[in-house]
Amino acid sequence: MKYGIALFPSKRIQDFANSYRKRYDSHYALIPPHLTLKEPFEADDQQIKEMVKELRKIAAETDLIPLKVTKFSSFYPASNVIYLKVEPNETLQRLYERLHSGIFADKPEYVFVPHITIGRDLPSAEYADVYGQLQMQKVHFEETVDRFHLLYQLENGSWTVYETFLVGGKEQE
Amino acid sequence: MKYGIALFPSKRIQDFANSYRKRYDSHYALIPPHLTLKEPFEADDQQIKEMVKELRKIAAETDLIPLKVTKFSSFYPASNVIYLKVEPNETLQRLYERLHSGIFADKPEYVFVPHITIGRDLPSAEYADVYGQLQMQKVHFEETVDRFHLLYQLENGSWTVYETFLVGGKEQE
Numbered sequence: 001m002k003y004g005i006a007l008f009p010s011k012r013i014q015d016f017a018n019s020y021r022k023r024y025d026s027h028y029a030l031i032p033p034h035l036t037l038k039e040p041f042e043a044d045d046q047q048i049k050e051m052v053k054e055l056r057k058i059a060a061e062t063d064l065i066p067l068k069v070t071k072f073s074s075f076y077p078a079s080n081v082i083y084l085k086v087e088p089n090e091t092l093q094r095l096y097e098r099l100h101s102g103i104f105a106d107k108p109e110y111v112f113v114p115h116i117t118i119g120r121d122l123p124s125a126e127y128a129d130v131y132g133q134l135q136m137q138k139v140h141f142e143e144t145v146d147r148f149h150l151l152y153q154l155e156n157g158s159w160t161v162y163e164t165f166l167v168g169g170k171e172q173e
Numbered sequence: 174m175k176y177g178i179a180l181f182p183s184k185r186i187q188d189f190a191n192s193y194r195k196r197y198d199s200h201y202a203l204i205p206p207h208l209t210l211k212e213p214f215e216a217d218d219q220q221i222k223e224m225v226k227e228l229r230k231i232a233a234e235t236d237l238i239p240l241k242v243t244k245f246s247s248f249y250p251a252s253n254v255i256y257l258k259v260e261p262n263e264t265l266q267r268l269y270e271r272l273h274s275g276i277f278a279d280k281p282e283y284v285f286v287p288h289i290t291i292g293r294d295l296p297s298a299e300y301a302d303v304y305g306q307l308q309m310q311k312v313h314f315e316e317t318v319d320r321f322h323l324l325y326q327l328e329n330g331s332w333t334v335y336e337t338f339l340v341g342g343k344e345q346e
Contacts, residue, residue, distance in 0.1 A: 032327065
């Protein structure tokens with residue numbers, strides 16, 4: 001089965017992101033607004049059991065995650081993806097690294113650019129127009145996130161949450 | 174915020190349900206195929222904190238949940254909803270009752286009819302046609318579910334998972 005690991009920002013950020021995703025993101029109906037911590041990967045039942053154990057351990061050792069959204073940005077020219085930029089921080093970076101090492105090790109790593117996608121698959125002309133407008137908008141959200149999620153993909157491309165992992169010592173509460 | 178409690182069946186049942194929901198369920202893009210354990214309810218941050226604690230306790234005291242899907246059925250004439258019938262069982266019934274008593278107590282209870290909706294909001298003529306066809310189909314799934322989820326609703330009507338609760342002593346594994 002195909003799994004992925006993501007973090008959902010608060011409802012207010014999700015609602016804000018969706019107001020754009022509705023028009024600009026072809027994945028709008030497949031998953032709520034999110035920050036990808038690990039790109040989709042294949043795992044069988046036995047592997048995922050081991051991974052869940054490891055994720056619990058990683059979560060227990062992860063602090064509350066600061067989330068600061070500061071502007072619209074884009075991966076252009078690499079891709080036409082438009083996103084809400086999330087300021088990198090040590091907790092997020094460390095979590096990302098742990099999700100890409102040990103049993104989670106995979107392909108040569110890209111630099112981690114934390115982001116919440118709000119647009120993709122736009123034709124070039126529309127992309128330029130939309131991005132031009134968004135760049136001028138002010139965006140500022142600051143919050144703390146206390147959980148991340150392991151999800152799996154259905155045949156129609158949509159994602160179902162498999163399990164939640166609480167960080168910042170929340171499991172003990 | 175508006176919350177709900179649901180159980181997701183396995184991927185194979187979700188894929189099966191989605192093959193119908195895609196055409197017949199207006200909520201197809203809002204939430205993966207699910208069995209509702211508690212209808213949407215309002216709760217503030219403080220209330221939900223208490224409820225999460227209670228849900229952990231309930232989950233710890235709940236056995237693995239048998240899930241047996243046996244046929245297509247409908248709530249007609251009460252509504253045009255078409256669903257996959259889930260055979261009632263003691264574990265499911267007991268869980269439902271606990272999610273409707275104590276701090277979860279709400280309106281006068283309906284009888285709990287466990288189901289996975291696959292069609293709704295169909296015009297009467299289409300409903301009759303679709304339901305007529307589905308009724309003749311054989312359906313049989315049997316599995317065990319080891320978790321349920323607390324979700325919250327975004328402004329666009331879609332649902333994001335807030336937290337997973339493992340049953341059957343899974344937390345201790």
